[in-house]
Amino acid sequence: MNYINYLIVNKDIIIKELFNHLQIILYALPFAILIGVGTGILISKHQKLSKYVLYLTSILMTIPSPALFGIMVIILGPFKLGLGKPPAIIALVIYSLLPMIRNTLSAIKSISKEMIDSAKGMGMTEMQILFKIKIPLSLPIIMSGIRNSIVMGIGIAAIGYYISAGGLGYFIFAGLSRGRYEMIITGIILLASLGMGFNYLLLKIESLLTPKGLRFKN
Amino acid sequence: MPIKFINVSKKFKDVYAVKNLNFEIDDKKITVLIGPSGCGKTTTLKLINRLIERTSGEILINGLSIDKIDKIELRRKIGYVIQEIGLFPHYTVFDNIAVVPKLLNWPKNKIKNRVIELLNLVNLDFKEVINKYPYELSGGQRQRVGVARALAADPELLLMDEPFGAIDPINREILQDVLLNIQKKLKKTILFVTHDIREAIKLGDKIAVFKDGEIQQYDSTINLIKNPKNKFIENILGINAKLNYLEFVKVEKFIEKDFLVTNSISNINKIEKECLIIFTNKFEGFVLKTDIKKGHIKIRNDYVTPDQSVLEALNIMFKHNIHCLPVIEKNNEIKGIIKYEKIILK
Amino acid sequence: MNLFDYLFNNYQIVLQRTSEHIIVFLISWSASVLIGLLIGILITREKMQKYTNFVLTLSSIAQSIPSVAIIALVFLFFGIGKLTAIFSLFIYSLVPVIFNTASGIINIDKTIIEVAEGMGMSKKEILFKVELLIALPTIFSGIRNSAVINIATATVAAVIGGGGLGVIIFTGLAHYNVSIIFAGVLPVSILAITIDSILAILEKKLVSKGLLYEEGKL
Numbered sequence A: 001m002n003y004i005n006y007l008i009v010n011k012d013i014i015i016k017e018l019f020n021h022l023q024i025i026l027y028a029l030p031f032a033i034l035i036g037v038g039t040g041i042l043i044s045k046h047q048k049l050s051k052y053v054l055y056l057t058s059i060l061m062t063i064p065s066p067a068l069f070g071i072m073v074i075i076l077g078p079f080k081l082g083l084g085k086p087p088a089i090i091a092l093v094i095y096s097l098l099p100m101i102r103n104t105l106s107a108i109k110s111i112s113k114e115m116i117d118s119a120k121g122m123g124m125t126e127m128q129i130l131f132k133i134k135i136p137l138s139l140p141i142i143m144s145g146i147r148n149s150i151v152m153g154i155g156i157a158a159i160g161y162y163i164s165a166g167g168l169g170y171f172i173f174a175g176l177s178r179g180r181y182e183m184i185i186t187g188i189i190l191l192a193s194l195g196m197g198f199n200y201l202l203l204k205i206e207s208l209l210t211p212k213g214l215r216f217k218n
Numbered sequence B: 001m002p003i004k005f006i007n008v009s010k011k012f013k014d015v016y017a018v019k020n021l022n023f024e025i026d027d028k029k030i031t032v033l034i035g036p037s038g039c040g041k042t043t044t045l046k047l048i049n050r051l052i053e054r055t056s057g058e059i060l061i062n063g064l065s066i067d068k069i070d071k072i073e074l075r076r077k078i079g080y081v082i083q084e085i086g087l088f089p090h091y092t093v094f095d096n097i098a099v100v101p102k103l104l105n106w107p108k109n110k111i112k113n114r115v116i117e118l119l120n121l122v123n124l125d126f127k128e129v130i131n132k133y134p135y136e137l138s139g140g141q142r143q144r145v146g147v148a149r150a151l152a153a154d155p156e157l158l159l160m161d162e163p164f165g166a167i168d169p170i171n172r173e174i175l176q177d178v179l180l181n182i183q184k185k186l187k188k189t190i191l192f193v194t195h196d197i198r199e200a201i202k203l204g205d206k207i208a209v210f211k212d213g214e215i216q217q218y219d220s221t222i223n224l225i226k227n228p229k230n231k232f233i234e235n236i237l238g239i240n241a242k243l244n245y246l247e248f249v250k251v252e253k254f255i256e257k258d259f260l261v262t263n264s265i266s267n268i269n270k271i272e273k274e275c276l277i278i279f280t281n282k283f284e285g286f287v288l289k290t291d292i293k294k295g296h297i298k299i300r301n302d303y304v305t306p307d308q309s310v311l312e313a314l315n316i317m318f319k320h321n322i323h324c325l326p327v328i329e330k331n332n333e334i335k336g337i338i339k340y341e342k343i344i345l346k
Numbered sequence C: 001m002n003l004f005d006y007l008f009n010n011y012q013i014v015l016q017r018t019s020e021h022i023i024v025f026l027i028s029w030s031a032s033v034l035i036g037l038l039i040g041i042l043i044t045r046e047k048m049q050k051y052t053n054f055v056l057t058l059s060s061i062a063q064s065i066p067s068v069a070i071i072a073l074v075f076l077f078f079g080i081g082k083l084t085a086i087f088s089l090f091i092y093s094l095v096p097v098i099f100n101t102a103s104g105i106i107n108i109d110k111t112i113i114e115v116a117e118g119m120g121m122s123k124k125e126i127l128f129k130v131e132l133l134i135a136l137p138t139i140f141s142g143i144r145n146s147a148v149i150n151i152a153t154a155t156v157a158a159v160i161g162g163g164g165l166g167v168i169i170f171t172g173l174a175h176y177n178v179s180i181i182f183a184g185v186l187p188v189s190i191l192a193i194t195i196d197s198i199l200a201i202l203e204k205k206l207v208s209k210g211l212l213y214e215e216g217k218l
């Protein structure tokens, strides 16, 4: 009963921080997708470069997300951008870039040479090959990269609280330091449902975007 | 290892996969199971190594019920080869072949010698392949390794489920010859599943034709071809069965002793037997009964070796319009003669 | 103010936090690897295979819940302290090990298992000589993932008394002090990259070369 009371009293702030949280993710996402998938496609043409980039992204991805936030603050500090939403969004873009570049690269790499050759043999142009073969065939893997980034992003954005970016991190971190259980519960429920919800939604989109011929039961 | 099926049935849910099998598999012979897809061939094979447990009936190996033998032990004594081969991708050729000997705790040296021996047996250059992984081999090479692996612990019984079914025709022929060669040397009891009648005729001492989980006819290859029991068998055999048979059956199966030997023909005017072979310290030619006309003798030089096909012998006979031929071993030893009327199937 | 100031002036603190981080990581991570492998193996045994898919689905859902939420949840039940932190890290890094072990094993070509049975391998021999060895690349990527996730989450677990380098980072973020942030970010990044590299080397040593080209059926 207490908890419901809390929800009613605080519904405005709950909605506000949920919005803040979504805002950070949704601002970051288009940039991350465009840059990530684009870079992936561009460098997939160069064997050596792809290898280095794959290696580099795998190293960067091992850096813990709070540390990455810290790095952002450090880098953006001199530009007076160290606090608020911008560094949170930028950090998220950079962090999500990594799985997207990775998945795009490995998706395109996994398309057999024979298939590309036979497309060339049929007289397809580079552009046609890209849009009619490479992208549709890599879409499922690219999509799963996007899904991973978003799900990761939901968690990472929570750290944004520490740099005054707002978001659901408020309920957890402020709740913990104030010992306010109802805040913590609210944070857990919202973050968990956001993570699971987006994951489910994106899985559905993934399976819709998968060309029929590539669908198989897992 | 002779195997006896007594009233063996296997049901999946309510459907019989095989029904009332009653037959015996001869020791040291190749028995082929043939029939359309889904007729129960694979099930029959797996009932023997107990990958599938029968619903009813009894299977005896060497007169002993397979239930009386520990399942694991039973399987280690039976070689098993399947179409998909199923080589272990994480093992080299050596380790793949050494699996069962290692399970049996053979000493290292013995295993190594055995692997080399087996690779030679399946005509693979051991130096070239022994350290390779399956992905580095061609399909034909992989199945050779598959066969070698099955033979590793020298099992008396070999179960082969369409082992060459996924291999291109040319390599399939070669692998069949490899198998026949192995069989000549090792004399295993082999149960071989195929849906290719040509392969069945080529390899099988006996053939069992399956339909809907039951045996339609079980007979020696020659009898099956001579006397197909019904329309279904005739269809399975197809129009080329007889020709196939002649192509695959070796001359050695028809050797007769109806001949005489001489080292000189200078004073011959009549031959008591069908054929007179002239032999000094090597084969010099032969003379047929009908070749002596008014003191004039015609000497012929043709012959066949025991491992040539009957069809080749027939070709020579047709070409020269004769009805028998000497059979000479490569090292110039007289084996006998082969006669036209014995070959021809009615 | 210099970036390295805090690091140099307080290197004992940084060292102490680093060793704290490593200990918390090692305890929770080795427990999750051991128990994760065990559960992954158990649920793929013949008698348990009815539940394999259920557990896989469950763990993939669990992976979509942000680590912050898990940490807060464990806090709700066990309160603040090192053990709570270790337990939440254990839970969170357990999931990828279970998931990859189970999916690695069930994705092995069924005919290979059948042939192994047909050759007279016992269930135990099949597990240790065939299933685990063939699933090893997948298992390893789960273990590596688990380590990286663990080190990152351990940073966040500072907020429930886990100690470690997270303490430094969050202190730095709270004071918007770039030098302090850096003193936490640098060692934690080095730690994550080092552990992952060690595991990568181990993986290369242990995984059979025959599995490198697993495309194309054998």
Ligand SMILES: Nc1ncnc2c1ncn2[C@@H]1O[C@H](COP(=O)(O)OP(=O)(O)O)[C@@H](O)[C@H]1O
Pocket: B012, B016, B017, B018, B035, B036, B037, B038, B039, B040, B041, B042, B043, B044
């Ligand atoms: N594990 C199984 N469960 C249910 N039905 C099976 C199973 N294995 C085989 N069958 C059925 O048993 C019949 C015989 O199969 P099989 O022995 O594999 O045939 P073949 O090898 O001659 O193609 C088929 O109808 C098949 O569908």
Ligand SMILES: [Mg+2]
Pocket: B041, B042, B043, B161
């Ligand atoms: Mg079959």
